[in-house]
Amino acid sequence: MNKKVNIVTLGCSKNLIDSELFMGQLEANGYEVITDSNETDADIVAINTCGFILDAKEESINTILDFVEAKKRGDVSKIFVFGCLTERYKDELMAEIPEVDGFYGKFQVKKMVEDLEGEYKMSLKNQRYVTTPSHYAFLKISEGCNRTCSYCAIPYITGKHKSRPIEDIVIEATLLAKKGVKELLVIAQDLSFYGLDLYKEQRLAELVRQLAKIEGIEWIKLHYAYPSNFPYDLLPVMQQESKVSLYLDIALQHISDNMLKLMRRNINKEETLALLARIRKEVPGIHLRTTLLVGHPGETEEDFNELCEFVETARFERLGVFAYSHEDNTYAGENYEDIIVEETKQARVEKIMELQQNVSLLHNEQKVGKDLKVVIDRVEGDLYIARTEFDSPDVDGEVFVKSDRELSIGEFVKVHVTEAADYDLYAEIIE
Numbered sequence: 001m002n003k004k005v006n007i008v009t010l011g012c013s014k015n016l017i018d019s020e021l022f023m024g025q026l027e028a029n030g031y032e033v034i035t036d037s038n039e040t041d042a043d044i045v046a047i048n049t050c051g052f053i054l055d056a057k058e059e060s061i062n063t064i065l066d067f068v069e070a071k072k073r074g075d076v077s078k079i080f081v082f083g084c085l086t087e088r089y090k091d092e093l094m095a096e097i098p099e100v101d102g103f104y105g106k107f108q109v110k111k112m113v114e115d116l117e118g119e120y121k122m123s124l125k126n127q128r129y130v131t132t133p134s135h136y137a138f139l140k141i142s143e144g145c146n147r148t149c150s151y152c153a154i155p156y157i158t159g160k161h162k163s164r165p166i167e168d169i170v171i172e173a174t175l176l177a178k179k180g181v182k183e184l185l186v187i188a189q190d191l192s193f194y195g196l197d198l199y200k201e202q203r204l205a206e207l208v209r210q211l212a213k214i215e216g217i218e219w220i221k222l223h224y225a226y227p228s229n230f231p232y233d234l235l236p237v238m239q240q241e242s243k244v245s246l247y248l249d250i251a252l253q254h255i256s257d258n259m260l261k262l263m264r265r266n267i268n269k270e271e272t273l274a275l276l277a278r279i280r281k282e283v284p285g286i287h288l289r290t291t292l293l294v295g296h297p298g299e300t301e302e303d304f305n306e307l308c309e310f311v312e313t314a315r316f317e318r319l320g321v322f323a324y325s326h327e328d329n330t331y332a333g334e335n336y337e338d339i340i341v342e343e344t345k346q347a348r349v350e351k352i353m354e355l356q357q358n359v360s361l362l363h364n365e366q367k368v369g370k371d372l373k374v375v376i377d378r379v380e381g382d383l384y385i386a387r388t389e390f391d392s393p394d395v396d397g398e399v400f401v402k403s404d405r406e407l408s409i410g411e412f413v414k415v416h417v418t419e420a421a422d423y424d425l426y427a428e429i430i431e
Helices: 013-028 054-073 084-096 109-115 154-158 166-178 204-212 234-240 257-262 269-282 301-314 331-335 342-365
Strands: 004-009 032-035 044-049 078-083 136-140 183-187 219-225 244-250 287-294 318-323 371-380 383-388 399-402 412-420 425-429
Touching (some): 013 032, 013 044, 013 078, 013 109, 013 136, 013 183, 054 084, 078 109, 166 204, 183 204, 234 269, 269 287, 287 301, 287 342, 342 412
Parallel strands (some): 219 244
Antiparallel strands (some): 371 412
């Protein structure tokens, strides 16, 4: 076998970080790393799976089976599978797909490195092989979740919330900055809980202040705050620290009291509205992203109509919506009957996104004629594709920039917005 490994990463950005840490260890052991390639001469493939919802599980299984076929053809010699799916279904997978050479849980990177005849190096625990464009990187500050939401299997997969020490996170972020990373996308299953397990108090605000001190970092974006027990001391940090983007991803899931109770969210409508009002008051200009869940058992037409009204009145700058998926090892999976048909679920998804499309267009139209700072992500034809501080990669809108001078990937520039679409902006470079 050649010392080349093809790492295929499925699922969320937290999985991507796990893959990058694994790649860093492989490189230190003399392996050449290829990422997400279907056309490579790598003898070994390692698949980082997702096991969160049905569609993601099916994608993971299909990917494994595709590489099993490649192994039968002689295109690869070894297949290793790790991540969330194997954390949930390792025994079943071993029985059903014996062609795989090794199944590993989500936290068995050391074992994988050793089985590849390498040495796991503790000195490299905060160093990663960055697979994103070099100017931005995800930064995971904790693992696991202590919440008991009815629909979610994350606590079962990842275990209890475990905060990383502030010192470790700052070291990793500093190393990323030295590699040229300018934008940190801070992520966790639950940002709001950060610090409670390790320091006996919420410490997200302190962590963000420390990250803002790192030389070379220009933008810091925060993803996946939980509305219950929200860390309000974060808000003055967002308002005061120029490096902290006016952007917050806070998943609300629903607004009707009936659904919030059934979903076991530990917050009600009145408290949710008060939270949003306080965030917007203390951080003027903030752009809020939220995620909603429709079709959960017990969601009535009245509940859904209340959610639609909320989308229209709350006017989130960014919003995504998912249809409920009945999952093993969840409270809903064990206690509720999934009686809402898929056609109804999908119709509700489409209705929410139709409403949000109009909201998003109104927000974008307010930016026409304004000058904004953007970062250049890539080039397509004669246009530069950029993002504002209010947008995260892959999930939010983009800015299509015209420029008479050559711009560099990762460069921060000022642009003048000339036109607005539903989710994207068009702009010209300011000389």
